[in-house]
Structures are given as C-alpha cells and as structure tokens.
Amino acid sequence: MKKGLKYIIYSLIFIVIISMFYLLIDSKQPERNVYKKIADGKQVNYLIVGDSIGRSSGASNNHRKWFQLVERSLTKKYGGSFKRHLVVQSGATAFEGLYKLKNSLSKDVDLVFIVFGENDRKYMDDKQFYFFYQSLLEEIVIRHPHAELVTITESSLDNEDFVHIIKQLSKEFYATNIDMRIPFRNSGLSTERLTNDLVHPNDYGYYLYAQAVVDTMNKAIREKKTVLTSTIPVKEVSSLEMNTLHPFHSIDPSFKNEAGFYTSNKIGADIEYHFSGSFLGVNVIRSEKGGMIDVFVDDNYVTTISTWWPFKKERSLYVTSGLTDRNHTVTFQLSANKSRYNITDQQLVQISSIITN
Known part of the structure; x- marks a missing residue:
C-alpha cells in the first residue's frame, strides 16, 4: 500500500515538474500573432518590400505617407508602437525587390507588406512576373516564417493577368491581399483627383491606402485571425539563387x-x-x-x-x-x-x- 502511495506521489510530482517545464518554455516564446500584438498594445516590427508606392512616393510630406498614417491610426486605437523596416526602391520590380531583400540584413518582423506590379508589367510578361513574385514570397517565408503577409495590388495596375497572379499567389501563401483599385473606384473620384501623375497617389490617395490597411487590420483583430505563414511546409518553398x-x-x-x-x-x-x-x-x-x-x-x-x-x-x-x-x-x-x-x-x-x- 505504501509503495503504491509513493508511486502515485512520485508520478504526480513528475507530472507537475514536466508541466512547469513546458509552461516555462512556452512563456519564453514571443507572441507571434501580429493581430494579437497590435490589440495588446505591444511593439510590432514590420517590413515593406516594394516600389515607389511602397515607399509612398508622391506624398507631400512624411506625415502623409500611407504607412505613417497606418501607424498613427493603430497606435491611437490600441496603444503600442511600430518599428518600420524598408526594402523599397522607386521604379523597382519584384526582381529588384528580391535581390535587395537577399542583400539586406534580416530583421525579426511580425508583418510584411509586398507592393509590386506596376513597374513589372513594363518589363516582363505574366509568366516571368509569376516566377519572380513567387520567388519573392518564398524568400520572405523562409526569412520570416511567423510573419503575416499582406500583398497590395496597386491602384494603377491595369494588367488583369498580373492582378490575377498577385491574388492567386496570395492565396497559396496565406497572404492577405488588398486590391487598392477597389477603394479608388469606390471613392467616386477620378484618377486625376487621386494621383499626381495617374500612377502615384496624392495625399488623399495615400489616405485611401492607409484606410484600407487599417480596416483590414481591425477586421482581422475582431475575427481573431490566425497567422498561417508558419504552416507552409518548408519543403515546398526554396530560396532562388541570385x-x-x-x-x-x-x-x-x-x-x-x-x-x-x-x-x-x-x-x-x-x-x-x-x-x-x-x-x-x-x-x-x-x-x-x-x-x-x-x-x-x-x-x-x-x-x-x-x-x-x-x-x-x-x-x-x-x-x-x-x-x-x-x-x-x-x-x-x-x-x-x-x-x-x-x-x-x-x-x-x-x-x-x-x-x-
């Protein structure tokens, strides 16, 4: 009887120790769901890989850039802070974005915005664009397996094949796609009223970009969206050699x-x-x-x-x-x-x- 009691006690002690061990490990793991981090008022590290629209070229000043507007809006509502990392270049294609990303220092980020398409359509066909856009997403997944991916279809992109590729690859990589052609159409304003040169948004155009991103973030927070990037099997992605x-x-x-x-x-x-x-x-x-x-x-x-x-x-x-x-x-x-x-x-x-x- 005493031996049986000792066995039960030792078993319980063992279970408690193991449970505490796993709780300790879990407590040291950083919170990687960007939507929970925003809602909890924590610091969010994010990356933008993109072209001139990705860097908000055309905004009248820094305070009117779309990502600055996003940061201020979300900070005002939830508290917290944002640390921004940029791999952007005016006139860039997904090819150049991928090359620049590969040659940049890798930061630990919770969220990645991908902004390409407008320049790509000038230099490559849809198959070539598919290859480099996919390769870019794969590189991001390898570098930032826990980050939420947000692809932005630029308001000026009128090549439907390229638009379809961005949507298709977004779905395959569990990325949230924001099609900025829709808010521009729904605004009721002409392209001349929303841009500086029919391509680059003006201040109000970038306000629409920011509002679309903020609405997407708020909706994901309300619905307790799960970040699925880390579920992509490693064997299904590869880093393109450049x-x-x-x-x-x-x-x-x-x-x-x-x-x-x-x-x-x-x-x-x-x-x-x-x-x-x-x-x-x-x-x-x-x-x-x-x-x-x-x-x-x-x-x-x-x-x-x-x-x-x-x-x-x-x-x-x-x-x-x-x-x-x-x-x-x-x-x-x-x-x-x-x-x-x-x-x-x-x-x-x-x-x-x-x-x-």
Missing part, C-alpha cells in the same frame, strides 16, 4: 573603372559577360546623365535599358528570364538613342556586374 558576377569577358577600351563601375560615354562601346543561368539582371548606376543600353544575349537583341534617373542611384535592373539553363553570352552596348529625359550633353553607361542563377 549570384552577382563581376568578371567580364571582353570590354571596349573606352570603359574606365570608376569605383567599381565600368563607365563609358562612347556610342557603340560594349562590355561582354559569360554566364550560365535562366535569368539575367545587371547592376548599374542610374543618373541624370544616364544613357541607353542595347542588350544582346547570344547575339540576339533582347531589350534596351535606360539608365537615366533624376539623381544618382545604384540599381539592380531586370534584363530577361526564361533562358535555357546553359552557357550564354550577354553584350551590353551603349545605344545611339537617348532618353528624352536626359537633357545633359552626356550619355553615360556605368555597369559593375550581372545577376544570374
């Missing part, structure tokens, strides 16, 4: 190495690289003196790239994809054509390296 290749195969003597960028102002001057991969990008400097580059892959004309920009900026530009996965030769040649925005007497081409897998 290598930066510096060595060139041949180069026109007019190119001079200026701080790592081969620079020329000579029409017809070219620089050639060898690579093996299915896609191609190029690292350049865009500036007010930027020229046009004709691109040839395996002696076939592919595209012409403008390196004009209103100010000097290092950029990682998409060139092409869907190539056969074998050895290729790419030639970048300074075009005789000039950007209509370039009012200087120069047409500089500045290239440092190529990007491929």
Whole structure:
C-alpha cells in the first residue's frame, strides 16, 4: 500500500515538474500573432518590400505617407508602437525587390507588406512576373516564417493577368491581399483627383491606402485571425539563387573603372559577360546623365535599358528570364538613342556586374 502511495506521489510530482517545464518554455516564446500584438498594445516590427508606392512616393510630406498614417491610426486605437523596416526602391520590380531583400540584413518582423506590379508589367510578361513574385514570397517565408503577409495590388495596375497572379499567389501563401483599385473606384473620384501623375497617389490617395490597411487590420483583430505563414511546409518553398558576377569577358577600351563601375560615354562601346543561368539582371548606376543600353544575349537583341534617373542611384535592373539553363553570352552596348529625359550633353553607361542563377 505504501509503495503504491509513493508511486502515485512520485508520478504526480513528475507530472507537475514536466508541466512547469513546458509552461516555462512556452512563456519564453514571443507572441507571434501580429493581430494579437497590435490589440495588446505591444511593439510590432514590420517590413515593406516594394516600389515607389511602397515607399509612398508622391506624398507631400512624411506625415502623409500611407504607412505613417497606418501607424498613427493603430497606435491611437490600441496603444503600442511600430518599428518600420524598408526594402523599397522607386521604379523597382519584384526582381529588384528580391535581390535587395537577399542583400539586406534580416530583421525579426511580425508583418510584411509586398507592393509590386506596376513597374513589372513594363518589363516582363505574366509568366516571368509569376516566377519572380513567387520567388519573392518564398524568400520572405523562409526569412520570416511567423510573419503575416499582406500583398497590395496597386491602384494603377491595369494588367488583369498580373492582378490575377498577385491574388492567386496570395492565396497559396496565406497572404492577405488588398486590391487598392477597389477603394479608388469606390471613392467616386477620378484618377486625376487621386494621383499626381495617374500612377502615384496624392495625399488623399495615400489616405485611401492607409484606410484600407487599417480596416483590414481591425477586421482581422475582431475575427481573431490566425497567422498561417508558419504552416507552409518548408519543403515546398526554396530560396532562388541570385549570384552577382563581376568578371567580364571582353570590354571596349573606352570603359574606365570608376569605383567599381565600368563607365563609358562612347556610342557603340560594349562590355561582354559569360554566364550560365535562366535569368539575367545587371547592376548599374542610374543618373541624370544616364544613357541607353542595347542588350544582346547570344547575339540576339533582347531589350534596351535606360539608365537615366533624376539623381544618382545604384540599381539592380531586370534584363530577361526564361533562358535555357546553359552557357550564354550577354553584350551590353551603349545605344545611339537617348532618353528624352536626359537633357545633359552626356550619355553615360556605368555597369559593375550581372545577376544570374
């Protein structure tokens, strides 16, 4: 009898110790549901990966940027605070966003906004966009497996194939999609009244962006929405390899190495690289003196790239994809054509390296 009683007591003690152990472990795990963190007034770390609309280009001042409006609105209602991380670039595509994200320091975030599409439609078809947008989402899931993902369909995006891709991939990655074309239509105002240039929202346009995000957050909090990103099987996502290749195969003597960028102002001057991969990008400097580059892959004309920009900026530009996965030769040649925005007497081409897998 005594032995049986001792066994029961020891068993109970063992169960209590194990239970306390698991409670201790659980108590040390950070609260990863962003909606609960907002509702509880805790600090929320969030990331925006996007283009000019992602960075609120066109707002009259910092206080009128859509993400600033979101922060103030949610802080006013729930308390707490927000810490913002930006991987954004005006004119960027999902390709450049992915490359910049891969080369940025990884932060521990609770929420990620993805804002692309408007620029992508200018440089790639729907299949190419699908590939890089999917690759971007996969990279985000790998880096931030507990973060809620919010994709934003930009108000200016009129390519229905691209819109469908964003919605489809959002569903596959358990991301919340906010289609900003709907609030713009429902406002009853013309595009001219909501934007500065028919693309970038003005202050009221960004107010509509912010309100749509706040409404989405509030609804998720009311419904106690579960963040499902971490349920995506790791084996179903992969990180796209993006290598930066510096060595060139041949180069026109007019190119001079200026701080790592081969620079020329000579029409017809070219620089050639060898690579093996299915896609191609190029690292350049865009500036007010930027020229046009004709691109040839395996002696076939592919595209012409403008390196004009209103100010000097290092950029990682998409060139092409869907190539056969074998050895290729790419030639970048300074075009005789000039950007209509370039009012200087120069047409500089500045290239440092190529990007491929």
